[in-house]
Amino acid sequence: xxxVVLTGAGISAESGLATFRDADGLWExxxxxxxxxxxxxxxxxxxxxxxxxxxxxxxxxxKPNAAHHALVELERRLGDDLLLVTQNVDDLHERAGSxxxxxxHGQLQRxxxxxxxxxxxxxxxxxxxxACPECGRPALRPDIVWFGEYPHGMDEIHExxxxxxxxxxxxxxxxVYPAAGFxxxxxxxxxxxVELNLVPTPRGDFHxxxxxxxxxxxxxWVRDLLGD
Ligand code: APR
Numbered sequence: 001x002x003x004v005v006l007t008g009a010g011i012s013a014e015s016g017l018a019t020f021r022d023a024d025g026l027w028e029x030x031x032x033x034x035x036x037x038x039x040x041x042x043x044x045x046x047x048x049x050x051x052x053x054x055x056x057x058x059x060x061x062x063k064p065n066a067a068h069h070a071l072v073e074l075e076r077r078l079g080d081d082l083l084l085v086t087q088n089v090d091d092l093h094e095r096a097g098s099x100x101x102x103x104x105h106g107q108l109q110r111x112x113x114x115x116x117x118x119x120x121x122x123x124x125x126x127x128x129x130x131a132c133p134e135c136g137r138p139a140l141r142p143d144i145v146w147f148g149e150y151p152h153g154m155d156e157i158h159e160x161x162x163x164x165x166x167x168x169x170x171x172x173x174x175x176v177y178p179a180a181g182f183x184x185x186x187x188x189x190x191x192x193x194v195e196l197n198l199v200p201t202p203r204g205d206f207h208x209x210x211x212x213x214x215x216x217x218x219x220x221w222v223r224d225l226l227g228d
Contacts, residue, residue: 003078003166003225004157005071006182007086007093010171010198011214015062015092021173028054037147046127052142053125056108059090067170067218068096074222075099083160085153087172087179089144104151104179110143119143151178161185166225170196171214174203196221 009019020027027035028051034040035051075082075098084101086093089108093101111122118134129138145151161167167186174180174195183206186193195206196217210217222228 001078001165002081002160002163003074003168004083004085004160004164004182004186005074005168005170006172006179007071007084007088007170008172008179009088010173011067011086011218012062012065012088012090012092013171013198014067014213014215015065017058017062017090017092019171021175033147036144038149041141041146048142049126049129052108052144053127055089056123056125059108062090062092064092064096065215067214068092068098070219070222072097074226077226083157085157085179085182087176102153102156104145104153104157106142106144106152108142108144111140112143113137114139114141154178157182158185161191162189164189164191166194167191168194168196168221169206170218171198172201174201194221 013019018028020032030051035048041048071084071093075084084093084098085104086101087105089103089106091109109122110119111126112119113132113135115137116132116135118132120133126140130140131138132140161182164186167183169183172179183193193206194208194210195201196210196214198213200209200211210221
């Protein structure tokens with residue numbers, strides 16, 4: 001059984017990380033276009049660096065929850081037949097114990113150099129514009145895929161979706177493409193599709209819905225899927 005799981009901000013909500021599309025339309029007090037676009041970075045570099053510095057620091061205050069842990073068990077049982085794709089830039093899947101995680105929108109704890117393109121693991125702040133360990137230029141940016149930029153790993157994701165038996169979307173509003181279109185690829189491959197969300201999204205085109213908080217519905221879905 002080949003399974004592709006797509007996770008979004010909702011899986012980390014109960015760990016204490018804010019989702020993107022809260023009732024007030026702001027993300028940690030900012031409009032997404034003011035902090036999550038290449039234009040924002042070009043015109044207000046300090047604001048964007050500070051914003052992601054705060055997001056990076058916030059990871060130290062949270063820990064994985066039961067939903068992340070349930071996906072570790074799924075990986076343990078399915079091995080390479082599971083592809084875990086996340087839109088999240090946090091590291092909670094890895095800290096729970098997942099070994100293979102495809103971060104299609106990048107990672108808070110990675111940066112890359114705008115001059116030499118080298119990528120680096122990164123824990124510190126970028127506001128003071130530290131030098132790139134590779135080329136020495138103060139040109140590091142968060143390794144985040146901003147609006148208008150191309151997500152990571154799309155070839156691998158499409159290949160997995162072309163032969164998937166079960167596709168699950170967990171805690172994502174399903175409005176940001178290309179991830180929002182994965183369910184259509186899965187249907188085209190004949191897969192069974194399932195949505196797990198606090199509040200089912202208006203799409204309505206999944207075969208099955210598990211409605212409820214991720215910490216409850218993800219462990220239940222994993223048990224159902226594995227027949228435990
Ligand atoms: N359990 C399950 N689902 C939850 C929970 C919870 N405890 N809390 C919230 N949700 C659901 C919401 O109902 C919503 O559908 O999580 C979803 C979060 O949606 P968004 O905030 O839009 O997050 P996401 O879908 O991950 O955003 C996609 O948009 O801004 C970009 O690049 C950013 O990766 C992000 C992308």
